[in-house]
Amino acid sequence: MKEKPIGIFDSGVGGLTVVKEITAILPNENILYLGDTARVPYGIRSPETVIKYSLECADFLFKKGIKILVVACNTSSSISLEILKKRFPIPVIGVIIPGIRAALKVTKNKKIGVIGTEATIQSNAYSEVINILDPNIEIISKACPLFVPIVEEGILEGAIADLIIERYLLDLKHSGIDTLILGCTHYPLLKNSIQKFMNGINLVDSATEVAKEVKQILSKENLINTVNTKGDRKFFVTDAPLRFKRIGELFLNTEIKEIFQISLKEAE
Ligand code: DGL
Secondary structure (H helix, E strand, C coil), X not given: CCCXXXXXXXXXXXCXXXXXXXXXXXXXXXXXXXXXXXXXXXXXXXXXXXXXXXXXXXXXXXXXXXXXXXXXXXXXXXXXXXXXXXXXXXXXXXXHHHHHHHHHHHCCCCEEEEEECHHHHHHCHHHHHHXXXXXXXXXXXXXCCCHHHHHHCCXXXXXXXXXXXXXXXXXXXXXXXXXXXXXXXXXXXXXXXXXXXXXXXXXXXXXHHHHHHHHHHHHHCCCCCCXXXXXXXXXXXXXXXXXXXXXXHHHHCCCCCCEEECCHHHHC
């Protein structure tokens, strides 16, 4: 059981921000990653569609014999996490709660901003969970749909990135928040540019917190892989493996070797 892989899925390449952090603190773990590149983006789709796609991704990984499932996609976590948790007899974790916990630790004035895809913001998942954990927090949310495509184009800083950031975040900058949750897989790559604009505001990205939570759960369940060798990483995509490799290497900062193109019909 300990040598079984950690399963991680995302709508595409963005979940590699989570893979990077998990690999950093759990280097011996084997990882199976699925990016649903044929159907990305999830962030503009209806809740019904996001749930259907998420179930197909999760089924695929579960059938490969994973020991824990990480829903690295914020959109999918916002909409389908509870359904996935009920469906599988293994730990299933999303990215929303770890991100919120990190934000609650750093906010002083209890005013928190949340940015994400349209589907994530419309789902109200962040607001609902924050309200349960601390009803005194004021939340201001904003969808930033252009952030995903610019990151995938490798536009992480410079005039274009700055203009788009200003357009989406100007109101938030002057809203009195002291903390901003980057509620989307892609946004950590824009962190430097966002930080430059949101000067003095704490930026929280959930990837590091998710990795810590995976480690905690695996330790608690006695599932940490105890072999001495570096873990094996396999990447599955539903379309365009070469594009995944090119953009994914930007996210991971290392070479992506084992990529396999699959059809999610295999999950049936
Ligand atoms: N992975 C998605 C998220 O974190 C961003 C890309 C998409 O819209 O599918 O919300």
